[in-house]
Every structure is written in C-alpha cells, then in structure tokens.
Amino acid sequence: MSDTLLIIEDNEQNFYMMRFLLEKNGFNVIGAETGREGIEKAINIKPDAILLDIQLPEMDGYAVAEELKSLEALQGVPIIAVTSYAMVGDRERILRAGATGYIEKPINPDTFVTEINSYLDKSRD
Template sequence: MKKTILLIEDNEQNSYLTTFLLETHGFNVVAAPDGSIGIDTAKKLIPDLILLDIQLPMMDGYAVAKALREVDSLKPIPIIAVTSYAMVGDREKCLAAGCTGYIEKPINPETFVAEISTYLRS
C-alpha cells in the first residue's frame, strides 16, 4: 500500500519538485499551501509522514509543528522540517517545536527520497 505524505509548503517550485520526486518513488503526496490548511488536512488525512516548510505565511512552521503535536491522532506521525534555515541552532529549534527530523533546502534530489524513507515505519 502506498504511503501518504502531507507536504505543507507555500513555494510552488519546491512543492512541485518534492511532489515529483516522491510520486516517482511510489508515494502519494497531498499538498497544503499554508499552515492552517496543513493542520486541517493532517487531521482529516492522518498521513504516514508530514513534510513541513518552516517559512510559511501567516503561521510559521514552528507554530504548525506545535499545533500538530497537540492532536492525539497525529502524535505518532513523523514531522520533518524541510527548510532553508541552516544556522547554528536552527535544527534544535525545529526539533524543540515538535519536528522529528530536519532536512536543509535546497534539497538534494539524489538523496531526498532515501532521507525521507528513513522516517517511515514499514
């Protein structure tokens, strides 16, 4: 059965590339353009994994991660921050907000799917 990944990303180019890579490798991808839509979608969908941009309009990814972690049915779901924030302490800030993992942008198309796959339960 295909694993479903929720992609919360406001940049169309990033969303297109990520979706293309994941769908090419057999994943089902559902995209949300901002945090509030992402939270609502996650509650309805209960995806296998959530990819979360940190630089989102209106509600940043840290707030989204915290809100997702407050929903009982989403607590076991891995949340991976995919962000251009790459300064000292940014990874720790993402993890403290409730993210399971952290991948820097720009993503490496050759290794991205393998990185994501490590967070998925079989």
C-alpha cells in the same frame, strides 16, 4: 498500498520538486500552502508523514509543528522540517517545536527519498 505524505510548502517550485521525486517513488502526495490548511488536512487524512516548511504565511512552521504534536490523533506521525533555515540553532528550534527530523533546502534529489524513507522506517519501529 503506498504511503501518504502531506507537504506543507508555500513555494510552488519547492513543492513541485518534492512531489515529483516522491510520486516517482510510489508515494501519494497531498499539498497544503499554509500552516492552517496543513493542520486541517493532517487531521482529515492522517498522513504517514508530514513534510513541513518553516517559513510559511500566516503561521510559521514552528507553530504548526507545536500544534500538530499536540493533537492526539497525529501522535507517532513523523514531522520532517524541509527548510532553508540553516543557521546555528534553527535545527534545534524546530526539533524542540515537535519536528522529528530536518532536511536542508535545497534538497538533494539523489538522497531526498532515502531520507524520507528513513523517517518512515523509524516511525514504524
């Protein structure tokens, strides 16, 4: 059975690239365009991991990560920030909010799936 990943991303091109790479490597991918939609889908599907953009409409990724981490049903589900926020302190801020990991955009197609797998492997240990 393949892992199910939830991608919370409002940029269609970024979502398409991540989905393409992940599905090509056997993942089941579900998308959400807003933080609120992502939280609802996470609760309903209980994905194996959540890929989270920080710059989202209505509710930013920091707030989404905090809420996801507070939900008992999602404890242990890795939250991986995939974001163009790469200024000093951004990585630490999203990790404090509840993210497990951080991948900078633009993603590297040659290493992206390996990075995602490393977070999944750590969550299974």
